[in-house]
Amino acid sequence: MSVYSTNEFRAGLKVMLDGDPCAILDNEHVKPGKGQAFNRVRLRNLKTGRVWERTFKSGESLEGADVTDRDMQYLYNDGEFWHFMEPESFEQHQADKKIVGDAAPWLREEDTVIVTLYNGHPLAVTPPNHVELEIVETDPGVRGDTAQGGTKPAKLSTGAVVKVPLFLSQGEVVRVDTRTGEYVGRAKT
Amino acid sequence: MLVVQKPDINMLVKRAELFAQLRSFFLQRQVLEVDAPLISAATVTDIHIESIPVSVERLGKVAENYLITSPEFYMKQLLAAGSPSIYYLGKVFRQGEHGSRHHHEFTMLEWYRLAWDEHQLIDEVRDLLTMFLPGMPVTKITYGELFFSVLGINPHQASLDDLRGCVQRHVEMNVSTLSLSDCVDVLFSHCIEPTLQGITFVYNYPASQAALAKMTADQQGAAVARRFEVFIDGMELGNGYCELTDINEQRNRFDQDIKIRQQQHKKIYPVDQSLLSALEVGLPECAGVAIGIDRLLMKILKKSEIQQVIPVLDRNL
Numbered sequence: 001m002s003v004y005s006t007n008e009f010r011a012g013l014k015v016m017l018d019g020d021p022c023a024i025l026d027n028e029h030v031k032p033g034k035g036q037a038f039n040r041v042r043l044r045n046l047k048t049g050r051v052w053e054r055t056f057k058s059g060e061s062l063e064g065a066d067v068t069d070r071d072m073q074y075l076y077n078d079g080e081f082w083h084f085m086e087p088e089s090f091e092q093h094q095a096d097k098k099i100v101g102d103a104a105p106w107l108r109e110e111d112t113v114i115v116t117l118y119n120g121h122p123l124a125v126t127p128p129n130h131v132e133l134e135i136v137e138t139d140p141g142v143r144g145d146t147a148q149g150g151t152k153p154a155k156l157s158t159g160a161v162v163k164v165p166l167f168l169s170q171g172e173v174v175r176v177d178t179r180t181g182e183y184v185g186r187a188k189t
Numbered sequence: 190m191l192v193v194q195k196p197d198i199n200m201l202v203k204r205a206e207l208f209a210q211l212r213s214f215f216l217q218r219q220v221l222e223v224d225a226p227l228i229s230a231a232t233v234t235d236i237h238i239e240s241i242p243v244s245v246e247r248l249g250k251v252a253e254n255y256l257i258t259s260p261e262f263y264m265k266q267l268l269a270a271g272s273p274s275i276y277y278l279g280k281v282f283r284q285g286e287h288g289s290r291h292h293h294e295f296t297m298l299e300w301y302r303l304a305w306d307e308h309q310l311i312d313e314v315r316d317l318l319t320m321f322l323p324g325m326p327v328t329k330i331t332y333g334e335l336f337f338s339v340l341g342i343n344p345h346q347a348s349l350d351d352l353r354g355c356v357q358r359h360v361e362m363n364v365s366t367l368s369l370s371d372c373v374d375v376l377f378s379h380c381i382e383p384t385l386q387g388i389t390f391v392y393n394y395p396a397s398q399a400a401l402a403k404m405t406a407d408q409q410g411a412a413v414a415r416r417f418e419v420f421i422d423g424m425e426l427g428n429g430y431c432e433l434t435d436i437n438e439q440r441n442r443f444d445q446d447i448k449i450r451q452q453q454h455k456k457i458y459p460v461d462q463s464l465l466s467a468l469e470v471g472l473p474e475c476a477g478v479a480i481g482i483d484r485l486l487m488k489i490l491k492k493s494e495i496q497q498v499i500p501v502l503d504r505n506l
Contacts, residue, residue: 029288
């Protein structure tokens with residue numbers, strides 16, 4: 001794996017820090033006119049999601065991390081593992097709950113998601129920013145109440161529960177922003 | 190495709206006004222504007238400043254020369270040759286400096302006052318800055334007092350272990366490769382600068398950071414450099430000295446710098462012999478300071494990035 005010096009640090013670069021793969025978020029050059037230069041770097045630990053701030057003396061280096069993002073098809077959940085497939089090689093990968101994490105309620109079978117691989121194994125799963133899911137359980141729709149802006153909980157086909165407007169009923173398909181977990185609108189059919 | 194950035198007309202106007210006001214400030218005070226060569230055969234030996242090399246052809250031979258990192262050596266030659274107090278307003282260049290407060294070429298205002306000491310010069314810098322930033326509070330404090338008030342440690346007397354321990358407590362980093370001077374630099378930039386409000390003059394710098402300043406002893410008897418820096422809301426804006434005039438001491442500092450550069454496997458630049466000759470002839474007692482004009486404009490216009498106050502940026506660089 002290649003080694004990166006502080007002057008090559010840029011947002012998005014994947015490096016190893018304290019034994020964990022991290023993504024650099026930003027890198028600020030700190031240098032007194034007559035003094036030693038430092039790099040103040042913010043990194044996201046790709047295993048824990050935690051954001052670290054680290055300072056490096058300019059010229060120090062970090063080993064690159066073997067981390068790649070791949071588009072994969074989500075296949076199914078066998079109760080313990082979620083299974084994904086690379087569309088071209090048909091190679092399959094499985095990931096447990098710790099890896100899938102918050103993405104779990106947004107995974108619909110056959111949807112394409114991003115699986116982050118670290119040394120060839122899944123490290124994280126990122127769902128599309130927007131998913132369209134069917135309402136499987138909610139209170140009956142209230143017609144003519146579109147202007148009030150009231151909401152009610154609705155359970156979706158993947159098990160996710162989101163707040164939807166009062167006029168929606170079971171069986172309708174809604175569009176949800178997976179980053180915020182918020183209802184965006186009715187799916188266009 | 191050619192992408193032309195829409196110019197910030199207000200910034201262009203303010204920048205031009207700033208230059209005009211600076212020139213008028215020095216005209217009124219009878220300080221003479223001088224040019225300096227931008228390309229020099231020798232360059233600074235500072236451990237932490239890298240020069241940008243340029244190839245220059247003379248009589249069929251191509252030599253490595255350098256873009257100036259400061260007009261200091263040329264200005265000192267003029268002073269030694271008998272010029273009155275002088276100033277330079279123009280570009281200087283630094284290799285490898287990029288960031289929201291750094292650009293590889295920037296505009297520097299540098300001036301020298303004959304027979305003045307650093308405290309008289311601090312007063313003049315204050316007059317100049319408050320002209321552009323009226324109402325901004327002004328503080329003047331020694332490096333030692335400021336350091337102690339924020340970190341509870343005396344930077345002039347603490348051991349390397351004490352300073353590394355202090356860095357370890359305050360900054361997430363590997364301290365094992367930090368020198369004494371690195372420690373105070375990292376503590377100053379990470380812990381002290383963020384506490385500075387308004388215009389702050391910091392003087393009596395650690396002996397390890399004397400650069401081209403005379404030395405003295407502070408009230409506790411510690412050796413300190415007669416060097417000062419000025420900060421605006423924690424951003425370093427300028428650096429000044431009661432200038433070193435002793436040729437032997439100057440030679441020692443060049444040699445010391447070169448020794449450290451060799452140890453750190455850094456590039457070795459030719460020493461400026463004309464500065465040494467000037468000191469031999471006799472540099473009159475004087476104080477000098479250099480101010481980053483782009484950063485001053487950032488503060489005047491409340492911009493957060495230096496690139497926002499530079500008229501044209503070469504996007505291919």
